[in-house]
Amino acid sequence: MATVLLIEDEPALGMIVKDSLAFRGFEVLYASNGVEGLDQFRRHQPDIVVADIMMPDMDGFTMAEHIRRDDPHIPIMFLTARSQTTDVVRGFELGGNDYLKKPFSLDELVVRINALLRTGATRAQATAILKIGRYQFDPAKQKLALEDEEITLSHRESELLRRLFQQRNQVLGRSEVLTELWGDDSFFNGRSLDVFITKLRRHLREDPKIQIINIRGRGYKLVL
Known part of the structure; x- marks a missing residue:
């Protein structure tokens, strides 16, 4: 069972996504801001991070920078209402692996998570000694x-x-x-x-x- 770290500052949306992922067989860790998300990441070492960008205390981009210093390989997906090209480019430059614009389909989210998990596994194998x-x-x-x-x-x-x-x-x-x-x-x-x-x-x-x-x-x- 893969562990997803979900960071979303909108409580209603966060609970919907959390419950939907759990229903589909994922173990889900939930955080409502970047500081809490970074702490959850360091304590639990999830398999993938799914994070909003615009959050209080620490935004998703800043959190991703910290996560990438700790783990260069874990898949990171950004969820956001922002779709300007500069935001998308910055997300990928900071180590993001995928970008899903709100509102999104939960089925599409699950498909993309599974694709990133497969890619992450392959990358890990490739970088193992x-x-x-x-x-x-x-x-x-x-x-x-x-x-x-x-x-x-x-x-x-x-x-x-x-x-x-x-x-x-x-x-x-x-x-x-x-x-x-x-x-x-x-x-x-x-x-x-x-x-x-x-x-x-x-x-x-x-x-x-x-x-x-x-x-x-x-x-x-x-x-x-």
Whole structure:
């Protein structure tokens, strides 16, 4: 069950949205202003923040700035009657992920919350430190470390290693990788992929238990 932190200074609207989200299976934390919302965020660590912009004590934009310093990845959605382009742009610049204008449909709100939660989960996975045998791999920073030694991978090396790890002990399709990382599965791009596989084998050679196996005609398999 996902936890939604709802910050809305209109009590009637706040209760309607809170009850509707709870009815749809969410756990809902409610705050009526930005100061209270920031406190709730820090005490309960919700999965997503849904916040009005115009609020007493601390507005939604200021609150979002504080939240982003604590957590760069949590999804933030703004609810507001303001729809000027400058407000929308500022919301996204401060780390907002979505923007819903009042009055809004509760069904649309739920759809957007679920979409942001899926995106947040994917982002969290992408930024997690991965343990590959004796190595520590940070996909976000493109760093591969073994004890005190660390190397910086290229973007394609990092993305290729991340995909291999996600499908470890299974075949990672050659055509799929070429299309996603090189744009097409032409012969010349295929030769380039082979070069990158060789580079990754070299980077991981200090742990003999790690193997990247060529599955002829299909792709590659990372075996741990």
